[in-house]
Amino acid sequence: MKIQSKLYTAILAFGICLFTSCAKEENIFTDDGNGGESALVELGDLPPTRTAGIPTVTYTTVTKSFDAAAEVDVPITVNYTGVNGAPSDVTIQLGIFNDAVTTMSTTAAPLTILPTSLYTIPNNTLIIPKGQKKATMIIKVKASAFNFALTYALGIKILSSSAGIVSGNFGTGVFIMSAKNQWDGIYQVVSGQVTRFTAVGVVENPSTLNGSLAGNPNINLVTTGANTVEVQNMRWFGGSSSVAGIDNTRATINTTTNAITMNALGNATLANRAGLANAYDPATRTFTLNFDWNQTTAPRQMNLVLKYIGPRP
Incomplete structure (x- = not known):
């Protein structure tokens, strides 16, 4: 009976994880997995710095570096995991979530929310075609107008996906916008x-x-x-x-x-x-x-x- 009880508990725990956003963190839906409707939808630029399956109120931070030009296209990638790619066309909606920037800003490393006057997003609705694994949103950044004394950042969040599970740990990220001059x-x-x-x-x-x-x-x-x-x-x-x-x-x-x-x-x-x-x-x-x-x-x-x-x- 004890053996059966332990087996039942293990199966139940696996089932809970299967239908929650801990998929990437537990390495269940990696690129050698099946993906499909239960695949994970995630911000692809974020480094894997989270603890497996543990919810947190903080956000993963990544730096996007680019030349300090008049206007720069900064790509934000969304992944759909699984070796087979999307089972059909997947529509993904991204949004700005700057509460994440405020949360991650500290006295030692202050972050400034990138003003709306310094960027535009032509289209925040992405389509991952059937059989594919990625789609990209472009942020047009006016890097030459940056105040280089500040560290600018944008919080970006996956608002919805027509298929798959939006990652709890990698569905929102803080993107530091690092403009570099030509001598950097x-x-x-x-x-x-x-x-x-x-x-x-x-x-x-x-x-x-x-x-x-x-x-x-x-x-x-x-x-x-x-x-x-x-x-x-x-x-x-x-x-x-x-x-x-x-x-x-x-x-x-x-x-x-x-x-x-x-x-x-x-x-x-x-x-x-x-x-x-x-x-x-x-x-x-x-x-x-x-x-x-x-x-x-x-x-x-x-x-x-x-x-x-x-x-x-």
Whole structure:
């Protein structure tokens, strides 16, 4: 009797899960499953970060990155799971649900709801054709008009589907809209030199931090304005120790001359070194940077030659 009772409980639990939105989280309706009318309908861009079958009031967040152009088409994908695809044409209605953005915004990482003046959605009704698994909604975003000091986001929700089960965990998501200017990306440290001083004119000696920067870890240039990038992951000689005291170091590019102005929000003394090159070469996508800080106390001098190797995630 105990064996029969346990078997009955297991079958009942499976049945409950079968007809609820825990399908994806429990890996029942994956692409090697049958799908059909019991398949899961989900926002396809969201990463699988949820705990299996556990309801939650928070939402999965994903970043959509794109160039800071006048208007950019940002795709939002909806999936219909199962190896056989949709059993017939499936109509899906998407909607904006910005309560999710408010929920996910924190003091440490504040999110700003993308204003309606910065985007349009030509059509929020999608059709997944019979036998297919995906459909895409396009959001037209006016990225060149972004305030780069803000982190914009949209909450998007599957409002209805004519077939399948709308996922409880992946039916709503927060989409961070990350516009990137043309200089944004990952850069190799081709060459460079750092020199630390204990006083004006007195080079630190001995020093384990002075020396060549060639071969140091890649540097990220991250969009903070239409023509400005933050220089992230700078290291001393040897690459193991991060440069401190110059938080939010930024390079602003003159789009006419390609000359660069250096500054740091975390240290007002950081500036271009007089007489040395600070420029961007668009032909090779290479930055040459020469700057210093703490010029009248314990100076630090930095030279960096950075070459673009690819986009940031």
